[in-house]
Amino acid sequence: MARIDSPEELAKLRQEVVSHRDPDAPRVSVCAGTGCLASGASQVVAAVKTEIERQGLQAAVESRGTGCHGFCERGPIIVIDPEEICYLQVTPDDVPEIISRTLKDKQVVERLLYVDPAAGEKVTRESDIPFYKHQQRLVFGPNRKIDPKNIEDYLAIGGYRALARALFEMSPEQVIEEVKRANLRGRGGAGFPTGIKWEAARNAPGEPKYVVVNCDEGDPGAYMDRSLMEGNPYSVLEGLIIGAYAIGANEGFVYIRQEYPLAVENLGVAIERAEEHGLLGPDILGSGFDFEVKVHRGAGAFVCGEETALLMSLEGVAGEPRPRPPYPAVKGLWGRPTNINNVETWATVPLIINRGAAAFASIGTEGSKGTKIFSLVGKITNTGLVEVPMGITLRDIVFNIGGGIPGGKKFKAVQTGGPSGGCIPEDQLDLKVDFDELTRAGSMMGSGGMIVMDQDTCMVDVARYFINFLTDESCGKCLPCREGLRQMHSILTKITEGKGKEGDIELLEQLSEVAREASLCALGKTAPNPFLSTFRYFKGEYEAHIKDRRCPALSCKALISYYIDPEKCTACLLCLKRCPDNAIDGGKKKIHIIDQDRCTNCGTCFDVCPSHFDAVRKISGEPVPPPIPEDRRTVVKKGKRGAGQ
Numbered sequence: 001m002a003r004i005d006s007p008e009e010l011a012k013l014r015q016e017v018v019s020h021r022d023p024d025a026p027r028v029s030v031c032a033g034t035g036c037l038a039s040g041a042s043q044v045v046a047a048v049k050t051e052i053e054r055q056g057l058q059a060a061v062e063s064r065g066t067g068c069h070g071f072c073e074r075g076p077i078i079v080i081d082p083e084e085i086c087y088l089q090v091t092p093d094d095v096p097e098i099i100s101r102t103l104k105d106k107q108v109v110e111r112l113l114y115v116d117p118a119a120g121e122k123v124t125r126e127s128d129i130p131f132y133k134h135q136q137r138l139v140f141g142p143n144r145k146i147d148p149k150n151i152e153d154y155l156a157i158g159g160y161r162a163l164a165r166a167l168f169e170m171s172p173e174q175v176i177e178e179v180k181r182a183n184l185r186g187r188g189g190a191g192f193p194t195g196i197k198w199e200a201a202r203n204a205p206g207e208p209k210y211v212v213v214n215c216d217e218g219d220p221g222a223y224m225d226r227s228l229m230e231g232n233p234y235s236v237l238e239g240l241i242i243g244a245y246a247i248g249a250n251e252g253f254v255y256i257r258q259e260y261p262l263a264v265e266n267l268g269v270a271i272e273r274a275e276e277h278g279l280l281g282p283d284i285l286g287s288g289f290d291f292e293v294k295v296h297r298g299a300g301a302f303v304c305g306e307e308t309a310l311l312m313s314l315e316g317v318a319g320e321p322r323p324r325p326p327y328p329a330v331k332g333l334w335g336r337p338t339n340i341n342n343v344e345t346w347a348t349v350p351l352i353i354n355r356g357a358a359a360f361a362s363i364g365t366e367g368s369k370g371t372k373i374f375s376l377v378g379k380i381t382n383t384g385l386v387e388v389p390m391g392i393t394l395r396d397i398v399f400n401i402g403g404g405i406p407g408g409k410k411f412k413a414v415q416t417g418g419p420s421g422g423c424i425p426e427d428q429l430d431l432k433v434d435f436d437e438l439t440r441a442g443s444m445m446g447s448g449g450m451i452v453m454d455q456d457t458c459m460v461d462v463a464r465y466f467i468n469f470l471t472d473e474s475c476g477k478c479l480p481c482r483e484g485l486r487q488m489h490s491i492l493t494k495i496t497e498g499k500g501k502e503g504d505i506e507l508l509e510q511l512s513e514v515a516r517e518a519s520l521c522a523l524g525k526t527a528p529n530p531f532l533s534t535f536r537y538f539k540g541e542y543e544a545h546i547k548d549r550r551c552p553a554l555s556c557k558a559l560i561s562y563y564i565d566p567e568k569c570t571a572c573l574l575c576l577k578r579c580p581d582n583a584i585d586g587g588k589k590k591i592h593i594i595d596q597d598r599c600t601n602c603g604t605c606f607d608v609c610p611s612h613f614d615a616v617r618k619i620s621g622e623p624v625p626p627p628i629p630e631d632r633r634t635v636v637k638k639g640k641r642g643a644g645q
């Protein structure tokens with residue numbers, strides 16, 4: 001592959017590429033992101049290639065496996081362009097029909113289309129599906145257009161144009177100024193202004209300088225960075241090279257967690273291809289600027305996402321945070337000025353250089369510009385990755401994009417900001433999603449995890465769960481975090497077990513304050529958030545657990561009981577057969593009774609009782625009614641009881 005030695009050569013190559021990889025030409029794109037691969041996408045990709053050849057269409061239409069399209073819930077996904085026909089949950093068996101009917105006969109395979117649950121109508125075009133319609137996919141959108149193993153696809157959609165512009169038309173200071181004017185804030189957690197950080201690293205004394213991509217992504221339920229790195233590593237690299245030029249760094253690192261094998265693989269390919277083309281390495285594009293990048297695999301410790309711990313880990317020592325200041329911009333990797341940004345932050349940079357700061361800053365709110373990718377998971381109909389303009393309301397994300405709560409259940413809260421974020425209740429659903437609003441509401445943007453919870457979620461248990469996660473992930477270096485979180489977890493566990501006592505809340509508040517004030521890094525400083533936010537909005541649930549020994553969400557095992565309503569039991573034997581503890585007494589035509597001493601509250605009886613009988617009751621904070629007397633346990637007829645009734 002020939003080197004590209006000038007912006008003119010880059011433009012020429014782009015023209016050549018477009019002649020055989022035209023992004024607007026007829027194309028079948030199959031999502032080959034990790035989510036779709038898990039549901040069989042590689043067989044679909046292979047079937048599409050085979051079938052196109054078998055039906056003699058290879059000259060007319062091209063096919064490619066791409067990165068994640070976002071609607072992972074409904075994978076494997078196929079999109080046929082230019083019509084943008086979107087097929088969901090495709091199997092290899094569907095492929096011959098798709099190729100013959102849609103590509104040859106120009107007809108739609110109706111059964112593979114999205115069905116709008118509200119209107120019951122089928123939706124053909126991808127961008128008309130409600131999940132996509134309310135999004136603005138500027139950073140994530142190209143994922144579905146490119147094969148991540150093929151740099152030509154990235155070049156064809158304008159890739160590396162921003163790099164050429166930065167290197168040949170802008171000074172490093174002008175690049176920094178542009179990023180500052182765009183008011184880009186870091187997408188990794190704290191939302192610090194990117195341009196200001198770059199400027200600090202550029203102005204800091206000391207050589208060499210380094211740039212780092214943070215792809216540690218340890219938040220439970222979050223996979224935005226992984227999907228971006230898997231689907232479009234080129235955009236991350238392009239942003240990184242532009243940043244390196246602006247800061248004055250000739251060496252960079254991508255810190256990526258070991259558990260992301262496809263992202264590591266695709267990133268490796270992207271680096272190789274970029275080096276072959278002279279887009280990485282010495283004298284990039286003939287500009288005289290040299291930059292090389294190395295990949296470092298993290299071992300999966302959550303704390304290693306924290307920038308100073310990450311740098312320690314990169315240096316080859318234990319990944320423990322160090323006190324700031326000095327900030328990495330001044331004293332980072334091996335004591336040298338280092339700029340570290342999140343994957344999404346880097347991937348947004350080419351967009352700013354291409355479109356200009358003003359265009360970027362025209363999207364979003366006063367304090368938060370551009371778009372943000374969220375992973376929308378939990379009790380939500382449409383699980384997936386969504387990219388939305390800053391300032392969109394939580395209600396829009398949960399209901400218009402996410403499709404609301406499945407099973408007719410009620411929305412209870414949405415947890416944003418990762419494990420040390422907070423839970424936002426229903427009456428705040430109209431909150432505008434931006435860095436400052438989320439912080440004001442007691443949560444935070446974090447890196448973009450969004451976990452939706454329904455009426456069955458106990459908020460005390462949610463706090464216990466996240467504090468448990470953070471206790472496990474605390475590096476143990478500082479006492480308030482190491483011991484304080486352990487104590488908080490122990491108190492919360494007791495509360496969920498019905499062993500809470502007066503004074504527990506005050507103690508939790510004190511421990512929170514100490515962790516916030518005295519912890520070494522943001523892990524400990526923000527760790528009390530799950531407790532503080534759930535207590536702020538769901539105080540009644542804490543009181544019910546402690547004072548009444550009651551779990552209002554009927555979720556905490558130690559505080560609930562099950563019994564069978566004798567009026568509704570038809571003695572169908574289902575629960576009796578499935579109870580793993582043999583705790584149900586009954587028989588054919590004999591009303592079933594749960595032996596409370598043997599019952600372990602596993603809930604199997606509740607789950608298996610058919611909804612049209614609805615005989616198993618789940619209660620909390622009230623006594624279980626006494627069992628029905630033996631002489632009245634015969635079911636005579638549906639709904640009728642034996643003697644005495």
Ligand SMILES: Cc1cc2nc3c(=O)[nH]c(=O)nc-3n(C[C@H](O)[C@H](O)[C@H](O)COP(=O)(O)O)c2cc1C
Binds near residue numbers: 187343345447
């Ligand atoms: C415990 C902890 C974990 C973090 N994990 C990540 C992570 O996985 N990815 C990330 O980009 N930032 C993470 N951060 C934030 C980083 O410390 C840092 O602020 C970020 O990488 C800076 O990039 P940005 O300015 O582009 O957001 C974490 C912070 C803390 C305290």
Ligand code: FES
Binds near residue numbers: 031068069072
């Ligand atoms: S992995 Fe296919 S849509 Fe996300």
